[in-house]
Amino acid sequence: MPKRIIPLTDMQVxxxxxxxxxxxxxxxxGLYLLVSPSGGKLWRFDYRYLDRRKTLSIGPYPAISLAKARQLRDDARRLLLDGTDPGTVHSKRAKAEKLKESHAAEQRQADYAANTFEKVAREWHSSRVSEWSATHADRLMRQLERDVFPEIGSRHIAEVTFTDIVALLRKVSIRTLETAHRLKIAFHGTFRYAMMHGLITHNPATDFREVLPTVKPKHMAAPTDPKKAAELLRAIDSFSGSFIVKCAMQLAPLLFCRPGELRHAEWSEIDLERALWSIPAEKMKLKKPHLVPLSNQAIVIFKALQTLTGSGRYVFPCHRSPLRCMSENSVNAGLRRLGFEKEEITGHGFRAMARTMLHEILQFQPDVIEAQLAHAVPDRLGNAYNRTQFIKERTAMMQTWADYLDGLKTGAKVIPLKKAN
Structure with missing residues (x-):
């Protein structure tokens, strides 16, 4: 008579x-608990199949409780009654579970790669690019590629912490505070985009109030004294570098548009017969279309450029690829090559130069000047800006301005700047 085995209790186990x-x-x-000298506890089931003694490893305790171990033993006994080896079934199940876990791990790895900070940041950038000027969009992406992606771009979006962001922003701020502030906004937008798409549950970039010092506003460097302006204009005419860059530098003071608007100019926008440059809304800071009347001097420069770049898309193509416009630094680099420091003049500074001298020397009305600068200033009747606002006055102003600049270069009598009251 076989020895009677008293069932285990939870307390015993x-x-x-x-x-x-x-x-x-x-x-x-056939069920028993094997306790190893190291303290491990493993459920096992001894059985016979085809007159051979076999052992099935059910699993460890406490991951598998006593009740669960008994259930698995009973399942194995039912398989034996059906003539099936429970060990074979268990092995197939284990392989299937292992394969399933492997696929799950691959999927987790794919999900990880699909949601890196760089990928999400690029998606956020693409979702907003239509709201920005081309210059701002290009500059921000270059800053992300230079300062952010090499540091945290390959990490999963959910793993980037507030501490990581602060350390990176402070590192960038040592070089340039303005860039750090732009990246601060980019961080907030990227994490907000990630939250909206269910990739994270918390935005670590919500409170940066004391992370960076405030940027002190500064005026764009520009010569507003006629004699210094004349020196600058004559130096530009003597530029011996790239002809395309030289033309851009010559047009910058004549047109005084934003640097990004100038370098992104396309031949399809230039009407030399009507002497008009029509800039589409998506290229403008205020997202409104803009007209730039072209003086006779500007048309001469455009016609010279047309023989060189007129068969392509951009008026000022990149020297590496005609599919892109020239780089943001081309005009500034040309000015530096001429010996002018950034404290003296920048590409954006021609706007300040024109604004000051048109009003204080040539006596044009501020609202006409502001309209040509494409600033968000209503006209005298309070109407919102539109591209044809003061177009007749602006056309006359642009020709007068070009003639005045020619006079400066040739040494004509210079009208002194009015002193501010």
Whole structure:
């Protein structure tokens, strides 16, 4: 008569202590708990199949409780009654689970790669690019590629912390505070985009109030004294570098548009017969179309350029690829090559030069000047800006301005600047 085995209790399984040798605690019908000298506890099931003694490893305790171990033993016994080896079934299940886990791990890895900070930041940038000027969009992406992506771009968006962001912003601020502030806004937008798409549950870039010092506003460097302006204009005419860059530098003071608007100019926008440059809304800071009347002097420069770049898209193509416009630094680099420091003149500074001298020397009305600068200033009747606002006055002003600049270069009598009251 076989020895009767008293079933185990939960307390026994929980309290059993390891020994120098393995301990077997039987539960009946082939199920037992094997306790190793190291303290590990493993459920096993002994059975016979085709007259061969076999052992099935059910799993560890406490991951598998006593009740669960009994259920798995009973399942194995039913398989035996059906003539099936439970060990074979268990092995197939284990392989299937392993394969499933492998696929899950691959999917997790794919999800990780699909949601890196760089990928999400580029998606956010693409979602907003239609709202920005081309200059701002290009500059921001270059700053992300230079200062952010090499540091945290490959990390999962959810792993980037507030501390990571602060450290990066402070590092950038040592070189340029303005760029750090732009990146601060980019961080907030990227994480907000990630939250909207369910990639994260918390935006770590919500409170940067004391992370960076405030940027002190500064005026764009520009010569507003006629004699200094004349020196600058004559130096530009003597530029011996790239002809395309030289033309851009010559047009910058004549047109006084934003540097990004100038370098992104396309031949399809230039009407030399009507002497008009029509800038589409998407290229403008205020997202409104703008007209730039062309003086006779500007038309001469455009016609000279047309023989060189007129068959392509851009008036000022990149020297590396005609599919892109010239770089943001081309005009400034040309000015530096001529010996003018950034404290003296920048590409953007021609706007300040024109604004001051048109009003204080040539006596044009501020609202006409502001309209040509494409600033958000209503006209005398309070109407919102439109591209044809003061177009007749602006056309006359642009020709007068070009003639005045020619006079400066040739040494004509210079009208002194009015002193501010």
């Amino acid at each position: 929980q309290k059993v202590k390891p020994n120098a040798k393995e301990i077997k605690l039987g539960d009946g019908d």
